[in-house]
Amino acid sequence: MTTTATDQQPAPADRESLLIPVGVLGARGRMGTEVVKAVNDADDLELVAMVDDGDWLFNVADAGAQVVVDFTRPDVVMDNIRFCIDNNIHCVVGTTGFDEARLATVAEWLEPKPELGVVIAPNFGIGAILLMRFAQEAARFFPSVEVVELHHPNKVDAPSGTAVRTARLVASARRAAGLPPVPDATTDELPGARGTDVEGVRVHAVRLAGLVAHQEVLLGAAGESLTLRHDSFDRASFMPGVLLAVREISRRPGLTVGIEGFLGL
Numbered sequence: 001m002t003t004t005a006t007d008q009q010p011a012p013a014d015r016e017s018l019l020i021p022v023g024v025l026g027a028r029g030r031m032g033t034e035v036v037k038a039v040n041d042a043d044d045l046e047l048v049a050m051v052d053d054g055d056w057l058f059n060v061a062d063a064g065a066q067v068v069v070d071f072t073r074p075d076v077v078m079d080n081i082r083f084c085i086d087n088n089i090h091c092v093v094g095t096t097g098f099d100e101a102r103l104a105t106v107a108e109w110l111e112p113k114p115e116l117g118v119v120i121a122p123n124f125g126i127g128a129i130l131l132m133r134f135a136q137e138a139a140r141f142f143p144s145v146e147v148v149e150l151h152h153p154n155k156v157d158a159p160s161g162t163a164v165r166t167a168r169l170v171a172s173a174r175r176a177a178g179l180p181p182v183p184d185a186t187t188d189e190l191p192g193a194r195g196t197d198v199e200g201v202r203v204h205a206v207r208l209a210g211l212v213a214h215q216e217v218l219l220g221a222a223g224e225s226l227t228l229r230h231d232s233f234d235r236a237s238f239m240p241g242v243l244l245a246v247r248e249i250s251r252r253p254g255l256t257v258g259i260e261g262f263l264g265l
């Protein structure tokens with residue numbers, strides 16, 4: 001029997017036209033390699049361009065990419081986003097290094113293109129996203145809180161984007177609850193011993209061979225502590241979130257930070 005477009009399954013030619021053409025930036029990197037695999041394995045996506053350092057960025061536009069996934073480096077990601085916006089390509093960005101100023105710049109670039117979407121997510125792992133949410137929920141009940149992130153030693157940025165976002169979310173929940181500063185009597189300290197300060201929350205970064213991406217949020221009150229921990233043992237853990245963002249982004253114009261909303265959180 002011949003399958004036609006009126007049957008349950010679209011005819012092969014129609015099916016091809018339904019595939020989302022995807023380009024990957026940083027395609028030969030640790031995350032990029034995994035994204036290339038995930039896109040190739042997805043029935044509804046088509047990998048049309050792979051670009052890495054030294055490659056011609058115009059390849060993604062020439063190949064007709066509708067969505068670009070960027071896992072490159074903090075020092076190049078802004079140029080990549082600008083290029084995609086100029087070329088009317090939706091962006092799914094996992095690269096770290098975004099502060100408020102950078103986010104505001106991207107939002108400004110998007111203003112003249114109201115149909116375009118850019119999602120910037122410090123972490124696409126579902127467990128990591130839930131950990132951030134749980135930490136935010138717990139924050140108001142505990143006077144003390146610190147964040148510890150642990151990563152592979154090839155990571156160039158510290159602390160991790162996820163840790164910075166977690167600390168900001170926790171700090172915001174503490175402010176909303178009217179909590180005083182975290183108690184800390186330290187006056188005598190070797191540089192770095194207390195980590196870095198993100199909006200009043202101490203963040204510590206560990207780099208260790210054998211690790212991938214891990215984070216703990218330690219919360220303390222009189223006589224008790226709560227430890228929230230997430231482990232990405234394999235970069236495959238980020239792929240369901242990346243693919244969800246690729247599929248959703250054309251329906252989410254403007255700038256989105258984090259994929260919590262895509263998950264119904």
Ligand SMILES: NC(=O)C1=CN([C@@H]2O[C@H](COP(=O)(O)OP(=O)(O)OC[C@H]3O[C@@H](n4cnc5c(N)ncnc54)[C@H](OP(=O)(O)O)[C@@H]3O)[C@@H](O)[C@H]2O)C=CC1
Pocket residue numbers: 025026027028029030031032051052053054071072073074076093094095096097121122123124125157161238
């Ligand atoms: N949001 C999330 O869920 C996750 C985010 N990340 C973040 O993603 C980023 C990448 O991480 P990771 O894959 O481990 O890093 P890698 O260094 O393994 O990969 C980055 C790749 O991008 C390449 N690159 C550099 N400049 C350009 C450019 N201008 N255009 C295209 N490609 C370029 C690099 O080449 P070269 O090596 O020659 O510089 C490298 O191949 C980091 O910021 C990391 O923190 C990581 C995991 C999960």
Ligand SMILES: O=C(O)C1=N[C@H](C(=O)O)C[C@H](O)C1
Pocket residue numbers: 096122123151155159160161162163212213214
């Ligand atoms: O570089 C990594 O590996 C990771 N980077 C992201 C971050 O900085 O938060 C996400 C995850 O932690 C893995």
